[in-house]
Amino acid sequence: MAPSSSTRGEDVYQRIKVDLVSGEFWPGSKLPFAMLTERYGSSASVIREGLSRLVEQGLVRSEPQLGYRVAPVSIRDLKDLTMARCAVETQALRLSLQHGDLAWESSVVAAIHALERTPVGTQPASADPWPLVHRRFHEALLEGCPSQRLINTALGLRDAAELYRRWSVPADDNGNRDLNHEHRAIADAAINRDAEAACRLLEEHLNLTARLLVERGLQEGFLDESELVETA
Template sequence: MARGAGQQTRSETVHDRIRADILGGELRPGQRLKFPELSERYGVSTGAVREALLRLTARNLVSSEAHHGFRVTEVTSRGLADLTDTRAEIESLALRRAVEQGDLTWQGQVLAAHHTFERTPMGDPEHPSEDWSVAHADFHTTLLAGCPNPRLRDLAASLRDEAELYRRWSRPPPGPGEPGDDLAAHDDHRDLLDAVLARDAGRADAVLRRLIGMTATMVLDTGPDG
């Protein structure tokens, strides 16, 4: 029993480390993920690596093909368009349910998460600080935490993970305008907060869709300096 628990802990640890390396750009889109190399890199068994990669495949950060093994998910213009469309539908549905059914404790948590996000310096708009990115992600995660359907929340979280992968390998579009969902103006997030606190599901839906839609303007950049 203890051995099984230890194996599970190791698998969760390597899952978190591989996920962080993918979202942080250490492992590039399309890069092959070989068991021996990953086992040595993270100091775990190939079994723990396999389990972690299977979990990451379910979250669309890793892809698997018969006879070709595992790779970091490719980022493509078509993939970005499909992801943006899917996120708009799924996250909006989860947010509507959160606004309609979330309790006062949840509203307080949303307010606190927004407070942290709003007061965290972004740094370079093209490459926001790690603290800003974490605060931004936490605000959106907290928004959807009021949805009572755990499967819907998990699906939304998976889509946001994939969106983070695209953000890492994208840059703002040329010319004036918002540079993308993660770089949207604080005013948009304040509008979203106000709609949630007012229990205005329709307005919250509209603001969230606008924020998500900004990702469609991002320019993919997977070059060596990306």
């Protein structure tokens, strides 16, 4: 039986998204329909639908008369994104600790167990399992939150941040931090229902990631050093 149009659309959307966050397309680069239809073996309408969904997530930009392009990266945007993530994720986490049940606790325990046993950056970006396991851990933390809209907002901001992380993978494993320790501390505080500690640790985790991403972005040349003065 041939796959339905909705199934094909979802498959194309997921493939484009994976390629975006794995760094297959340079930030700010154009996404011409001719290239995309050939690359993904799909119609322009299916491609357009997938790109529209990615625009909503902040991974792609739509420009009138010019088409679509990969979302550009900048220090200003990263700071704004990190501020938004800190506000939204900590609120969702706080509610998750208040409302999460035993099944939620078990999910967090399983997620941190898997994360601690998955090495960072040992495989090419497109095949690296760590980002998915990492995302699963942060999702698990929030799943006790009774507001699905708040969870969806938090995960959407996380998707937008993935562009930065993928273009600066060494920042997560450059000897300046112990990711397992950071994640374990957040998980322990969450399981112990210590909302103040859990939210503080999560915010520190997000801000440290942003600072290291700026350092790596300046080294690799995809962030503009002049922005440091503008955003100070």
